[in-house]
Amino acid sequence: MNHINSSSNSNHDGDNRIDAIAGPADLTRPRNPWPRLFLAALAITLLLILFGMCSVKFLSAPDPVVRVPADEVQLDLPRLLPIVSFGADSSGSTYGIWILITSDELFGLISYGESGCHIDWNRIANTFQDPCTNNAYSPHGLAITEDAQRHMHRVKVTYDASILGRYIVDLSTIELSVCLSGATVSCARGPDEIFIEMPNRPIATALN
Numbered sequence: 001m002n003h004i005n006s007s008s009n010s011n012h013d014g015d016n017r018i019d020a021i022a023g024p025a026d027l028t029r030p031r032n033p034w035p036r037l038f039l040a041a042l043a044i045t046l047l048l049i050l051f052g053m054c055s056v057k058f059l060s061a062p063d064p065v066v067r068v069p070a071d072e073v074q075l076d077l078p079r080l081l082p083i084v085s086f087g088a089d090s091s092g093s094t095y096g097i098w099i100l101i102t103s104d105e106l107f108g109l110i111s112y113g114e115s116g117c118h119i120d121w122n123r124i125a126n127t128f129q130d131p132c133t134n135n136a137y138s139p140h141g142l143a144i145t146e147d148a149q150r151h152m153h154r155v156k157v158t159y160d161a162s163i164l165g166r167y168i169v170d171l172s173t174i175e176l177s178v179c180l181s182g183a184t185v186s187c188a189r190g191p192d193e194i195f196i197e198m199p200n201r202p203i204a205t206a207l208n
Contacts, residue, residue, distance in 0.1 A: 064170070064171050064172040064198075065168060065169070065170060065171070065172075066081060066083075066097075066168075066169040066171060067160075067166050067167070067168055067169075068081060068099065068166060068167045068169065069164070069165070069166050070159070070164065070165035070166055070167060071164075071165075073099055073101055073167060074101075075101050075102070075103070076100075076101070076102055076103075076139070077100075078098045078099065078100045078109075078121045078128075078139065079098070079099045079100075080096050080097070080098055080099075080111065080121070081096050081097045081098075081099055081108075081169060082094040082095075082096040083095060083096045083097060083171070083203075085200075085202070086112070086202060086203040087202030087203060087204060088118070089116060089117045089118045090116075090117075091117070091118075091131075093117075093118035093120075094118070095110070095111050095112045095118055095203055096111050096118075097109065097110060097111070097155055097169055097171075098110075098111055098119075098121065098128070098141075098152075099157055099167060099169065100139060100140075101167075102139075102140075105140075106157050106158070106159060106167070107140075107141075107154055107155075107156075107157055108154060108155040108156070108157040108169055109128070109141040109152040109153070109154055109155075110152060110153040110154070110155060110174065110203070110207075111152075112153070112203050112204065112207050113130040113132065113133070113135070114130070114133070114135070114148070114149055114150055114185040114186075115130055115132035115133045115135075116132070116204065116208070117130055117131055117132035117133075118131075119137070119152065122136075126139065127139070127144065128141065128152065133147065133148075135147060135148040136148075137151065137152050141153075141154065141177075143180065148180065149179065149180050149182065149183040149184065149185050149187070150177040150178070150179055150180055150183055150185055150187040151177035151178070151180075152177060153174055153175060153176055153177050153207070154174075154175040154177070155169060155170055155171060155173070155174060155175065155198075156169075156170040156173065156175070157169050157170070158170070171198050172197070172198055173195050173196070173197060173198060174195070174196050174197075174198055174206065174207075175194060175195055176188040176193060176194055176195070176196060178194075185207075186206070186207045186208060
């Protein structure tokens with residue numbers, strides 16, 4: 001009789017040990033994690049697609065109209081407006097538009113030089129300078145060195161007096177400079193070649 005009770009107690013102790021190891025069921029953990037993993041992967045994929053679409057739109061073509069607050073441009077001092085979609089030269093300088101306001105004129109000059117280098121502003125000489133050819137241009141973009149084959153190309157810039165004043169840069173059209181003597185670079189060789197459409201790719205594709 002005592003032997004039976006001992007065996008029963010032994011079985012009961014074993015059950016307690018099993019319960020202690022297993023513990024109570026954790027109802028907070030999902031039995032099947034795959035639906036949540038699938039939804040997380042789907043959300044990440046959608047974010048990547050959205051990011052890719054925004055990147056392509058940002059880099060593919062310039063906004064046909066760029067607005068610059070009037071207080072960011074000074075009289076007779078060129079102000080560079082970098083345009084990422086224009087691309088960059090071999091030194092990494094991004095091409096853009098030089099905005100210039102004078103007492104009698106308002107215009108924009110494309111910084112893409114005939115050498116393919118970014119034309120910068122020389123504050124000391126008060127001229128634009130092509131670092132690859134050393135060609136110099138006046139503040140109006142006119143070539144002042146004999147080796148230059150053209151002046152600087154232009155874009156249209158207008159003034160909008162609304163919203164505290166701003167300058168509107170039209171990037172839909174390029175006004176090509178007229179070719180100088182012996183020109184082999186991209187320039188206007190006649191009245192019908194002065195205006196061309198701004199490319200939706202790096203600007204070198206249109207000016208090479």
